[in-house]
Amino acid sequence: MNSTYIIIAACLLGCLGATVPVFMSLFFTGILGFVYFTDMPIMMLAQTMFRSMDNFALVVVLFFILCGNIMTAGSIVDKLIKVANAVVGFFPGGLAMAGVLACGMFGAISGSTVATVVAIGGFMIPALMDNQYDESFSVGIMTTAPILGIIIPPSISMILYSMVSNDSLAALFMTGFVPGFLIIVAMSLYSYFYCRKRDFKRSPPPTFKELVAVLKEGFWALMLPVVIFGGIFSGVFTANEAAVVACVYAFVVELFIHKDMKFAKVKQVVVSSAVTSATLLIIVAGATAFGRYLTLEQIPAMITEAVVSKVHTAWAFLLIVNVMLLIVGMFMDIISATLILAPILLPMLPEYGISSLHFGLLMTVNLGIGYCTPPLGVSLYITGALVNRGLIYVAKAVLPFLLIQIGILLLLTYWPDLVLFLPKMFYGITG
Numbered sequence: 001m002n003s004t005y006i007i008i009a010a011c012l013l014g015c016l017g018a019t020v021p022v023f024m025s026l027f028f029t030g031i032l033g034f035v036y037f038t039d040m041p042i043m044m045l046a047q048t049m050f051r052s053m054d055n056f057a058l059v060v061v062l063f064f065i066l067c068g069n070i071m072t073a074g075s076i077v078d079k080l081i082k083v084a085n086a087v088v089g090f091f092p093g094g095l096a097m098a099g100v101l102a103c104g105m106f107g108a109i110s111g112s113t114v115a116t117v118v119a120i121g122g123f124m125i126p127a128l129m130d131n132q133y134d135e136s137f138s139v140g141i142m143t144t145a146p147i148l149g150i151i152i153p154p155s156i157s158m159i160l161y162s163m164v165s166n167d168s169l170a171a172l173f174m175t176g177f178v179p180g181f182l183i184i185v186a187m188s189l190y191s192y193f194y195c196r197k198r199d200f201k202r203s204p205p206p207t208f209k210e211l212v213a214v215l216k217e218g219f220w221a222l223m224l225p226v227v228i229f230g231g232i233f234s235g236v237f238t239a240n241e242a243a244v245v246a247c248v249y250a251f252v253v254e255l256f257i258h259k260d261m262k263f264a265k266v267k268q269v270v271v272s273s274a275v276t277s278a279t280l281l282i283i284v285a286g287a288t289a290f291g292r293y294l295t296l297e298q299i300p301a302m303i304t305e306a307v308v309s310k311v312h313t314a315w316a317f318l319l320i321v322n323v324m325l326l327i328v329g330m331f332m333d334i335i336s337a338t339l340i341l342a343p344i345l346l347p348m349l350p351e352y353g354i355s356s357l358h359f360g361l362l363m364t365v366n367l368g369i370g371y372c373t374p375p376l377g378v379s380l381y382i383t384g385a386l387v388n389r390g391l392i393y394v395a396k397a398v399l400p401f402l403l404i405q406i407g408i409l410l411l412l413t414y415w416p417d418l419v420l421f422l423p424k425m426f427y428g429i430t431g
Helices: 003-017 022-037 042-053 058-073 076-088 094-110 113-130 135-151 156-165 169-174 177-196 208-217 219-234 239-257 263-296 299-310 314-331 334-352 356-372 378-387 391-414 416-427
Strands: none
Touching (some): 022 263, 022 334, 042 263, 058 076, 058 094, 058 156, 058 239, 058 263, 076 094, 076 113, 076 208, 076 219, 094 113, 094 177, 094 219, 113 356, 113 378, 135 356, 135 378, 156 334, 156 356, 169 219, 169 239, 169 416, 177 391, 177 416, 219 239, 239 263, 299 334, 314 334, 314 356, 314 391, 378 391, 391 416
16 A cells, blocks of 8 residues: 555544544544655645635525524424324333334424434423433433434535435435334334333324314424425425525514514524534535545545456445445444535446436444444434433443434435435435
């Protein structure tokens, strides 16, 4: 191996091992490679970073972040949880099912796993424990169910993947519905059988009048994903425009219909969203700096040639990539991993006849699972702080649910038509 590549790899791994933030590790490594191992002017790197942040596709990410913060600050989240509890809360394990369903509904608006953990997990974990559910079970299910935030559209990671792959964002969004539904069903069934023989509290079945009252109260909250998806898939507006429409809708509902957000809080929500968005842009810039160096050194092409010469079947390639992505997800955030690995892996797909839409969904699910895997899974630390428990305790609690999600990942990997039939139906494309 070229000594240059050893130095670059050592620099990146050394920074990560020293707990330097991922975006800074990528930025420093990219700078090192540019300055010492290429003849290109450093100004080119600065221009590349600026262009990566000056991307119209990022508008949709920024506005969905704002939309999620509006919902968290107002009462939309509370109303979604009430609706979910009314629908499934009377089953054995019904409150846990309601938490999973609420994660799916919130994810269909926010596009973020971290936002879903904070908004839904912060409410549901204490509620489950107050109703005598095991602490380990409560922590496990509400740490892993928020993966739905990046699988069910709109998904921030899918938006970034579409920037790299040039796939239709609407078609890519379509790939997330079936996997999201499978995860909701599988985790709900596990909750049902786990709780059936245990004496956990559950709500009595609601009367028709009570169900109508809850649905009426939650009507405006439930209409938000309808507005988003209805507008995108009917062609009324694009995904970028949908994010803006969702923000305006959420503001109007919280300020003038629910009246649970005061005008004084609007500034706080906007500033908080701006800070989160700035953090995202910094990560994009750092990942782009490193990715630009890899491109100049033609490393993606060399990796493609090496892999294709050794791996001859699509199933073996997908298995290797799945394992690699699961490991990467343990150490790197999904945004950096998507921006760095997608340009490397995408050129290999035609050699194996793999759809880029199918692969984008697999990449999203793989890296989403990384939110719940030690040592750096963000969701583990958030829920650990909520219940004042250490990393090892939370990691053990999530294990059964991670096995469920990995099982679904394998199903999606080797049954691509399950992922692609909606894009085929609506857009007549496979990748």
